[in-house]
Amino acid sequence: MQLIDVSVTIQNQTILDRINWHVPAGQSWVVLGTNASGKSTLARLLTGEIHCSQGRLDDPIAGTAWVSLESQQELYERELYRDDTDFLDHIDDGTPVSALLAEIAPWSAQHDRLVALLKLTPLLQRGYRVLSAGEGRRVMLARALLAQPALLILDEPFEGLDQASRLDLHRVLAELIQQGQQLMLLINQLSDLVVGFPYLALLNKGAMLFSGAMPSDIEQAWQQLLAVGRPMAALPPRQSAFQLAHWPEHKPLIDLVDGFVQYDETYQFQDFNWQLRPGSHTQVRGPNGCGKSTLLGLITGDHPQCYRNQLKVLGYQRGQGESIWQIKKHLGLVSGNLHRDYRVSGNVLTAVLSGLTDSIGVYQSVGTSETELAKSWLALIGLADKAQRPFKALSMGEQRLVLIARALIKQPPLLILDEPTQGLDDFNRFYVLDVVARILAQGPTTLLFVSHRQDETLACIEQNLVFEPDTTGQALFRIVPD
Secondary structure: OEEEEEEEEEOOEEEEEEEEEEOOOOOOEEEEEOOOOOHHHHHHHHHOOOOOOEEEEEOOOOOEEEEOHHHHHHHHHHHHHOOOHHHOOOOOOOOEHHHHHHHHOOOOHHHHHHHHHOOOHHHOOOEHHHOOHHHHHHHHHHHHHHOOOOEEEEEOOOOOOOHHHHHHHHHHHHHHHHOOOEEEEEEOOHHHOOOOOOEEEEEEOOEEEEEEEOOOOHHHHHHHHHOOOOOOOOOOOOOHHHOOOOOOOOOOOEEEEEEEEEEOOEEEEEEEEEEEOOOOOEEEEOOOOOOHHHHHHHHHOOOHHHHHOEEEEOOEEOOOOOOHHHHHOOEEEEOHHHHHHOOOOOEHHHHHHHHHOOOOOOOOOOOHHHHHHHHHHHHHOOOHHHOOOEHHHOOHHHHHHHHHHHHHOOOOOEEEEEOOOOOOOHHHHHHHHHHHHHHHHHOOOEEEEEOOOOOOOOOOOOEEEEEEEOOOOOEEEEEEEO
C-alpha cells in the first residue's frame, strides 16, 4: 500500500495534506498524532470509506477493518434502534455479547480462543447497552478479529480501559503481531505505545512529520510537538444563577444510604453508605464494570434505579417530586454516556450553550451574553474557529473538548467528570485538568472525578472512593483519604 501526494478535503477543510507513505504488506505501524491531526480520516481513507481529494492510493490492502470510538458509537446506536423495552415487561439490555460475536461468524474454536484472550467470558450473556465503555471496546476488538482482516486498524483502543485491561491489551497486541496479524495502532498518547510495533508515523495537523523505523528518541520528538500548545487564558466569569445560595458547609451535596443496584438476582453493589460534602473533592477508582459510572448515573438521575434508592442530591430526595431542572441546573457533567447520546444536529456553539439548559441541543432563544460566554469557553479550549461547524463533523477528541466546555460553562456547585479526557492527546488532557483545578481553586465547586489513567489526578483530591469486585463479581467499596 502506498499513498502518493495524498490530500483529503472535507467541507472545504484540508484534513490530510500531501501525505507520502509506504506500508508494505505485513508491516505493523503506530500512527501517533495530536487531536485533529487526521488519524481517523486516514483510517477512513484506508478502509475505502472516503477517497483522495488529490494524489492517489496505490495497492490498497483488501480486507481492512477499523475499530474506533466512532464504530463503537455506530453499534450503540444500532442497539438503541433495536430497543424492545416498550414491548417487554423488563428493560431490554441489548443484544447479548455472545450473539454479537456470533453475528460475525458461526461459533467456533476461534470464538473460544478470542473470548479467553480478551477475558470476555463473564460478559457473554450480558446485553451490549449495559456494558461499560471499556468492556464494549474489548467486544469490538473481538468482532473485528473474528472477521480475519488482512489489516486491522485500532483507533485509540485503550480509551476507557482500566489499568489491568490496558496491560492485557498491550499483551494481546504484541501476541497478534507475533502471530503475523498486520496492525495499525492510532494513538494520541505516548503511554499507549505498544512494544513490538517496529514502525512509526508521526502526524500533526494533517501533515506527516515522520515515517519509518521506530526511533529511539520518540519521547523527545513528541514533547517538542506538544510544546506548541496554546497559552492559558483567563477563566470566563462564574454564573451566579446556577450557584447554591447559602448552602451550609456541613450539609452533604450527596447523601446515599444503603445504596444498591440490582439486576435480576445479582447486585452490582449494595449496602453502600456515602456522603459528599462541599469542597470534599473525590476521585472514584476501580476496574471496568465495577459500578463507577452506575453510581454517577444514580446521582445524575440517568440510571432508573436512582428512584429505588434512599438518595438525596443537593437536598432533594430522588423520587419525591423534584424536577430534573432543580437538580441538573447545579450540575456539570462529562461522561462517555453523555457523549454517545449527544446525537442531535447542531453546531459547536449550540453544543456549548446547551450546558446552560442541560439539554441535548438548544430549544429556546439565548441572549447575547450567553452566546458570548459560550464563545469565551470555545476560545479557552482552542476551538473558537470551529464555533459554526457541525458538532458531529469534529473529531471525537474535539467533540470531547466541546462537551467539557459544555459542563464547565456554569462553573457549577457539583462537577461530575467521568473519564473526561477520553480521546484527548497528552497536551489537551493536562490542559483540561489544569482548567478544572483553577475552577476548583476560585469558587465553590465540588468535584467528583473518575479516571483510569494513573497520571491523571488533581492535587485538591481529598478522598478516593475505591470500588473493588469480590469473588462473586459484586463491587465492594472503601473510602480512602488522599
